[in-house]
Amino acid sequence: MLGLKSLFPPADPWPLKFRYHDFGVRCYNTLRCQVIYNNYCFTRSFLYEPSGPPIRTDWKDSWSAGHGIGNEFASPVEADWISLDGTRHQARIDLAELFKDRLVRHNVSKDDIPEGWLAAWRVDPLGVDILMEVNDRTINVYMKALIATKEPQIPGNPRSTGRRDLILVWTHTY
Template identity: 55%
Template sequence: MEGKGPWPLRFYSHSFGARHFHTQRCQIIYNNNSFTRLTGDKPAGPPPVPNWQDDWSAHYGVVPSDHGGRTFPGPVELWWTSLDGVTHEATLDLDALFKERLILHSLAKDEIPEGWLAGCSRDPISPDILVEVNDRTVSIYMRALVATKEEQIPGNPHSKGRNDLMLAWTHTY
């Protein structure tokens, strides 16, 4: 789908991923798919390592043409039991949260190569939308690779891009 212009950066398709920690049980459903099918009925402990989010990415692609042109085919449905035994339920309306379809990033326009930016009007970025349930807190993040003019790791010409995990929303129940 063609974008309206290269700035601000926008998206129309996305990938989705979800994880849960510190729960007695958890079910995360998006687009009729369970993202806790193998782990939802089992207690979940802490994250495997402190910096686990550094490499967190989504693997379930969502293309608007598969859903009547809609960016989001529906809400994310959550049912979980926190460590204290309290049962929770939530519906996450991604369409309302990302109403303007803006890519969340920390770069200024002048830090991005003009040619790459112009290409985004023809082929918009497809970010990862990531949901985390951690005990009583639900967080929604976005991760999107955005090209940069400068190397992010000095001396590494393959590091001309940022793929930062950006917090979009969080709520403690």
């Protein structure tokens, strides 16, 4: 039976917490790369061929997750890759543990967020993108979330009232 506390959202949604997440992966500078999460292989094109370097230096600017996961974290992410030096690596990244607090990582202060947007978040928390990069011997896990802002982020553009910063949450070099 649900308690009364679970029927009512918190009065103040700060710090922001997310309800669901989407997931995406990029492999760079590997001889072979396979990443599986939620019973889905995110790296079919790199299973048996080198991934190469990023095509552009600003590739992270437009990076977003392409696979909807939902409210719960699936089993840990399984990464199996060969770095440029020919060494095989395997890693299990437990996103449920990494994001157990469900905090949204962002660079916007509470004072810069519109009150109405915060009130809406209190009732229906949005989702976030969790992004994983395998690059040679390093795995990076990032978060991206669209956070509304009171002021435009691009001067003169009234449609730029939001930030979607890429925040590094975890990294490990193997």
